[in-house]
Amino acid sequence: xxKILIIEDEKILGEMYRDKFTQAGFDVVWVxxxxxxxxxxxxxxxDLILLxxxxxRANGIGFMGWLKKEKELSSIPVVAFSNYDEPxxxxxxxxxxxxxxxxxxxxxxxxxxxxxxGYLE
Amino acid sequence: MEKDExxxxxxxxxxxxxxxxxxxxxxxxxxxxxxxxxxxxxFRKCLFFQYLTVSLILILFLFALSFFIExxxxxxxxxxxxxxxxxxxxxxxxxxxxIIEANFAQRKAKEALxxxxxxxxxxVDEQTKELRxxxxxxxxxxxxxxxxxxxxxxxxxTPLAAVKGYISMVLEGSYGKLNERAKRPMExxxxxxxxxxxxxxxxxxxxxxxAGKIKFEPKPTSLxxxxxxxxxxxxxxxxxxxxxxxxxxxxLPLPEVMVDRDHIRQVIINIIxxxxxxxxxxxxxxxxxxxxxxxxxxxxxxxxxxxKEEISHLFESFSRGTAGTRFWTEGAGLGLYxxxxxxxxxxxxxxxxxxxxxxxxxxxxxxxxx
Numbered sequence: 066x067x068k069i070l071i072i073e074d075e076k077i078l079g080e081m082y083r084d085k086f087t088q089a090g091f092d093v094v095w096v097x098x099x100x101x102x103x104x105x106x107x108x109x110x111x112d113l114i115l116l117x118x119x120x121x122r123a124n125g126i127g128f129m130g131w132l133k134k135e136k137e138l139s140s141i142p143v144v145a146f147s148n149y150d151e152p153x154x155x156x157x158x159x160x161x162x163x164x165x166x167x168x169x170x171x172x173x174x175x176x177x178x179x180x181x182x183g184y185l186e
Numbered sequence: 187m188e189k190d191e192x193x194x195x196x197x198x199x200x201x202x203x204x205x206x207x208x209x210x211x212x213x214x215x216x217x218x219x220x221x222x223x224x225x226x227x228x229f230r231k232c233l234f235f236q237y238l239t240v241s242l243i244l245i246l247f248l249f250a251l252s253f254f255i256e257x258x259x260x261x262x263x264x265x266x267x268x269x270x271x272x273x274x275x276x277x278x279x280x281x282x283x284x285i286i287e288a289n290f291a292q293r294k295a296k297e298a299l300x301x302x303x304x305x306x307x308x309x310v311d312e313q314t315k316e317l318r319x320x321x322x323x324x325x326x327x328x329x330x331x332x333x334x335x336x337x338x339x340x341x342x343x344t345p346l347a348a349v350k351g352y353i354s355m356v357l358e359g360s361y362g363k364l365n366e367r368a369k370r371p372m373e374x375x376x377x378x379x380x381x382x383x384x385x386x387x388x389x390x391x392x393x394x395x396x397a398g399k400i401k402f403e404p405k406p407t408s409l410x411x412x413x414x415x416x417x418x419x420x421x422x423x424x425x426x427x428x429x430x431x432x433x434x435x436x437x438l439p440l441p442e443v444m445v446d447r448d449h450i451r452q453v454i455i456n457i458i459x460x461x462x463x464x465x466x467x468x469x470x471x472x473x474x475x476x477x478x479x480x481x482x483x484x485x486x487x488x489x490x491x492x493x494k495e496e497i498s499h500l501f502e503s504f505s506r507g508t509a510g511t512r513f514w515t516e517g518a519g520l521g522l523y524x525x526x527x528x529x530x531x532x533x534x535x536x537x538x539x540x541x542x543x544x545x546x547x548x549x550x551x552x553x554x555x556x
Binding site for chain 2: 075077078081084085088119147149150168169171173174
């Protein structure tokens with residue numbers, strides 16, 4: 066069973082994606098801030114991280130900056146998913162190594178699951 | 187050289203009478219040249235000065251001579267010369283008066299012109315300063331507007347993503363089998379939400395287009411593959427509406443073209459999406475054509491069609507002052523305007539044809555192949 070870490074601060078969306086990925090057969094851990102994510106990653110060592118960008122305090126870009134410096138963890142694939150569609154932020158996230166930058170409203174949870182499966186193959 | 191000097195004097199706005207009376211002009215500081223153009227000599231050697239000296243000597247000489255000369259004819263000659271010199275002096279004096287008058291008027295005009303130039307320069311400086319200030323303020327406002335729109339779009343999208351996600355999961359049966367009677371209303375909610383999402387995306391694109399902040403990143407792309415993918419994505423929506431979608435391929439393989447994939451994808455989706463929305467019977471046909479180094483994607487539907495008047499306004503933004511008067515653009519006003527802007531970036535063309543109401547529409551997306 067693939068382990069996936071979802072970092073999403075919106076409770077409604079976090080629950081929704083957790084439900085969907087659980088139904089799709091993933092082992093899901095959901096945290097609601099970048100700081101919680103930084104604590105969780107070394108413990109659970111997920112197969113993939115689904116990262117929101119606009120988070121309270123340290124945001125998704127800050128999280129990526131941290132992850133890139135962690136030698137043992139930097140190889141974990143990260144997919145950014147956000148409704149913040151700002152070209153500079155998107156560029157920065159891609160520069161820091163996210164596999165993709167998905168706009169949440171453009172995809173149903175099922176479509177996001179399909180994309181993530183594609184990245185894990 | 188002489189011509190050059192004359193030209194320079196004219197250019198400098200110096201008066202022409204410098205040529206008439208170099209001595210006076212010099213006295214009035216009106217001769218820029220050290221040499222008088224009329225006599226081509228330096229001031230001290232100029233004709234007027236010589237005339238003055240010679241005239242005075244001559245008058246004195248004639249005056250003295252008249253005391254010593256005897257005989258009527260001789261006295262008459264001397265007096266005639268004396269009168270001639272005086273008359274000549276009179277006309278010389280007239281010319282001098284003219285110069286003084288002209289000089290006075292010229293000086294007044296010059297002063298007025300200088301004053302006007304100074305006032306105008308001051309006004310221009312003030313306005314330039316104001317414009318610069320306004321420009322700086324606008325730059326700050328523009329940045330704030332872009333940030334506001336990005337944040338506002340984010341805030342709007344968050345609940346829209348939740349509605350989209352949950353409804354799609356309900357429709358998929360993630361929360362148990364859906365009651366058949368509830369399926370249609372749920373689909374309607376989903377479609378309405380999709381329209382809201384599209385509107386937010388369009389508004390975001392529009393604000394970026396207006397601010398010139400949309401990036402254009404062309405890459406070699408197979409439009410054939412792109413269209414195939416889009417058609418597959420939309421197939422379920424099309425078939426759920428009871429419509430068909432057909433693709434017709436050209437006999438020869440299509441070349442790759444340099445396009446910004448995100449933009450072109452958005453344009454094609456927009457056109458096909460509109461075709462589906464405005465078609466109740468029949469379906470949509472997508473085909474390709476190569477003409478004069480241009481690749482055309484032709485999207486034809488059997489929908490409600492358009493009048494010529496409607497077509498002429500089709501690619502305008504409804505924010506351009508016709509909102510509320512053009513009912514036919516409902517839901518399409520922003521999308522097609524943005525589509526045209528994206529195609530313009532590719533130096534391509536987008537246009538539509540229709541044989542009239544009820545006779546379907548055909549949209550052409552034309553991209554240069556070179």
